[in-house]
Amino acid sequence: MSARHRRPDEDGPTDPGSGPLVDSDGVRFRVADPAHELAGVRLQVDWMTGDLGPGWTPEFAWSDGRWTLDLPRPAAWRLEYQFTVRRDGDTVWTTDPGNPRRVPNPFGDKSEIRFPDYREPPWLLTPATGPVTEIATPGGRLARPVPVRLFSPAGLASDQPAPLLLAHDGSDLAERGRLLSWAAQHARTQPIRVALLDPPDGLRDQWYSADPDYCAHLAEVVLPAITARVLTGSVIGLGASLGALAMLTLQRRHPGSISGLALQSGSFFTPELDPQESGYPFFDRVCAAVRQVAAGPDRSVDAPPRAVPTLITCGTIEENRFNNEAMVTALATQGYPVTFRPVPDAHTMIGWRDAWYPALDELVAGLR
Structure with a gap:
């Protein structure tokens, strides 16, 4: 060259x-x-x-x-x-x-x-108009309550039904990823609310590494607190990296809580594919959770999983690509309607952001 x-x-x-x-x-x-x-x-x-x-x-x-x-x-x-x-x-x-x-x-x-062929998503300039309300919840079995903020697009009354996007690392997705601009653009054709969930400092690894207490808290405390405030339709779980693993774990442990999944660059670690992550303090717990999902339920004991529509996105050049491809295969084998969208990027916020349109729009629209 x-x-x-x-x-x-x-x-x-x-x-x-x-x-x-x-x-x-x-x-x-x-x-x-x-x-x-x-x-x-x-x-x-x-x-x-x-x-x-x-x-x-x-x-x-x-x-x-x-x-x-x-x-x-x-x-x-x-x-x-x-x-x-x-x-x-x-x-x-x-x-x-x-x-x-x-x-x-x-x-x-x-x-x-x-590179010369890169283009930013067209919705980035959309103003994120609409109120953002804090929703207080008790901590229960968790060390601290889950901070929750609820975005509703301008003009959507609390008694009007709309899908709910439940977003891990919500404030970061909103600030660096402009998630609420995406939601405001989507709301022009279909209103959608966004619940921004944020782990307090020092608790992200604990909560998002397939912690059963955290998943139970979302299903039994956080989601009821939201649905008591607004009329909610389908609930779509959005998460990236460990946040994706936590959303998938929530859906498997509490299948009635989630109608669809948007999992981005999930930390679906296995000892074979991810030995470089073995020093991570929760590596064994993550691997065990991934192994359990991949194996599927014991048909002689367990009910079949609720196979919800699932979007999985992953960067073409990131290390998690291989474990994400393995998860796509595992979920599809268990009957999940899975859409896999490779993104020409790495394990980055911009890569996640760039995958929302049109893939996330299509997932939400399909749950009407």
Whole structure:
């Protein structure tokens, strides 16, 4: 790929010798270092790089006053990344100083590359008009109550029936993912309410790792508290990563509570597919829950599961792709009407956001 066909990333730096050069085939990363003061630069990503070709390395090479790295384009519309820079025996994590594009992340901002064929969802500019109301619930068997906020589109009265989207990591999906803009756009053709569920600090891993007490609390306390306030139709469980696992666990343990599932990049860990996650404190419990779902009920003892319409989305270059594909097969075998939508992205909020339209719209519309 010739450098003359590349362009600096949109709104790129004025220094022509630094920053990423992007075209449809890949990226050339550049870090200016005219005095050769750095000991090394390395690209840091949290997506799979095994398909980039034999011998490819994330280490930059220095020449003619700058560090450079050529990245063949992976199967994605966009990329999030950081650098590690080595100097005087120290290693520093940093965003790309030559790329002004930033993506907020709970673990630190990342730089972003957008390839020429990437397009943002058309609903992003829709104003999220409508009240957001806090719903207080007791903690019960949980260490703390589940924070719940309910969004209703403008003009929808509490006694008007509408589907309910029950969203794990709700505030994060609303803030970084613009979930309420999606809901406001969807409400133009079909009103929908959104319950934003948020784990308190320090409790996300405990609650979302297939915790039976948490699932029981949602079914027995949180959902009744919502339905006591508004007239609810179908209930669709939305979750990403561990939040997807928790939604699936809720539906399996309390099948009457959920009418449909939207599971994104689910943390459906197995020892065979995910040994890199074995240090996670709840790894064994997650694997046991996934194994139980995949095995299906004991037909001699258990009733068959309630096979609800299910949307599963997953990034084409993320590690969870393989365990998500295995879950698609397992649920389909058990009679779930499963739609699988690979997304040309990684394990990212933007990847999840970009999968909502039209896939989530279609799921909700099918539950009328």
